[in-house]
Structure formats: structure tokens, C-alpha cells
Amino acid sequence: MDKNxxxxxxxxxxxxxxxxxxxxxALTLMDTDGRPNTTTITPSKADGIRWMTFCTGYGTRxxxxxxxxxxxxxxxxxxxxxxxxxxxxxxxxxxxxxEMWYEGLSNHFDGPEDSRYVVxxxxxxxxxxxxxxxxxxxxx
Numbered sequence: 261m262d263k264n265x266x267x268x269x270x271x272x273x274x275x276x277x278x279x280x281x282x283x284x285x286a287l288t289l290m291d292t293d294g295r296p297n298t299t300t301i302t303p304s305k306a307d308g309i310r311w312m313t314f315c316t317g318y319g320t321r322x323x324x325x326x327x328x329x330x331x332x333x334x335x336x337x338x339x340x341x342x343x344x345x346x347x348x349x350x351x352x353x354x355x356x357x358x359e360m361w362y363e364g365l366s367n368h369f370d371g372p373e374d375s376r377y378v379v380x381x382x383x384x385x386x387x388x389x390x391x392x393x394x395x396x397x398x399x400x
Contacts, residue, residue: 272308
């Protein structure tokens with residue numbers, strides 16, 4: 261495994277460690293006034309740096325995605341910075357909602373069948389990784 265593959269693998273491990281109430285990331289979407297807006301959110305599942313899902317309710321996030329699907333996800337700590345750019349989509353499929361459900365969501369929703377509950381899927385197309393004092397940029 262070369263140096264670049266090692267950095268990508270470390271990034272994937274970091275992201276996986278933040279899923280399902282173990283952590284959070286920053287999510288930037290374009291607001292309906294055309295300006296960026298960043299919030300924190302917990303990823304529910306991830307496939308490395310390629311895609312990840314988030315569980316949330318209908319509201320300002322879904323309005324922003326409907327306005328503009330471009331998104332940036334950032335995981336950051338003192339020893340790493342992982343920035344992923346891509347597109348976001350809103351998923352209402354009951355099977356996916358059930359699959360992405362985790363217990364902490366019961367504080368906000370009545371269950372995976374709750375009509376207010378929705379899954380957001382982020383699909384990355386590029387990345388900037390800063391891990392172990394090494395930077396790697398690329399396209400997916």
C-alpha cells in the first residue's frame with residue numbers, strides 16, 4: 261500500500277469512528293439566500309470517503325438541499341482534517357430509513373416510520389486530507 265492509499269485508509273477509519281453517535285462532523289450547505297451555512301451533524305453510516313448518510317428531520321437542511329445539492333463535509337481534530345466535497349440527496353425510502361436508524365434518534369422521532377424523519381445521503385466527488393502532517397487532494 262503506497263503513502264496515498266495509507267492516508268485514504270486512515271481517513272476512512274476516522275470517519276467510521278465518528279458514525280452512530282460516536283462523533284460528529286461539520287456539514288456545509290448553501291442557504292436559500294445563496295450563502296453558505298455550516299452546522300454539526302452525526303453521520304449514521306459511511307462507505308469510506310465515498311459516501312455517508314445522516315439522519316435528520318424535514319426542515320432547514322432539507323430546504324437547503326432542495327435549493328442547492330452541493331455540500332461539504334468536514335471532520336476535524338487537532339491531528340487531522342478531512343474535507344469532502346460532493347452532492348447531497350434526500351432519501352425517504354422506508355427500507356433505507358429503517359437501515360440507517362440508530363437508538364439516539366428516538367429522542368427526536370417516534371421511530372423509523374416517523375414521517376418527519378428523513379435520511380440525507382452525501383456522495384463525495386473530491387477530497388482534501390491532512391493526516392500525520394501530510395496533505396492529499398484528489399477526486400473520487
